[in-house]
Amino acid sequence: MPFDPNSLTYDEKGLIPAIAQDPDGEILMMAWMNAESVAATLETGRVTYWSRSRQSFWIKGETSGHTQELIEMRVDCDRDCLLLIVRQTGPACHTNRRSCFYTAIRGGEEVELMKPES
């Protein structure tokens, strides 16, 4: 079946969450896309989110160089969430860490799992 970005279920703001995972299974980040950024990501192979704070397209790594090259896009059963398998260059997180999920809750305490890359 041909894929149509408009066949996805977007929220009231026209957005869908997109989880970025590297090929080894590490979850790097979660951000948002609209139908146009889904289409652009598939067309260019460069992961392109929608920035809710800037209200504009956000080609990941365009300014930082920390790009995400799309390996594969997946859709969930409800068509309201995307999984992006990506080749990440440099850290994915704006804090310069590999992953945004660097804080664990252990025994009721917050524990830092990784340091910023130098």
Place this chain on the structure above:
Amino acid sequence: MPFDPNSLTYDEKGLIPAIAQDPDGEILMMAWMNAESVAATLETGRVTYWSRSRQSFWIKGETSGHTQELIEMRVDCDRDCLLLIVRQTGPACHTNRRSCFYTAIRGGEEVELMKPES
């Protein structure tokens, strides 16, 4: 630092997305939590979402038996997304597949990656 579920950033409906991943790295599903379900998940060790369609707590597997036992909860840099490392019993998806992300986009076509478990 002690963890407080109220320190997370929830959307205008009081919800935060939560990604469930098994210890081998497979992403199983994405659903939503509110502050009370975050607290309940940490307290009981049984993953408890908030069902947007039913507007009620959703203890994963309570009716199906396909439970999720929490191994670890992680918080992202913006504190607006959760990652749950879980031990999944049976399929995570309501279609009886291991993961909800069973559809890939390849060459513009939708491809089914896994079949329902029997």
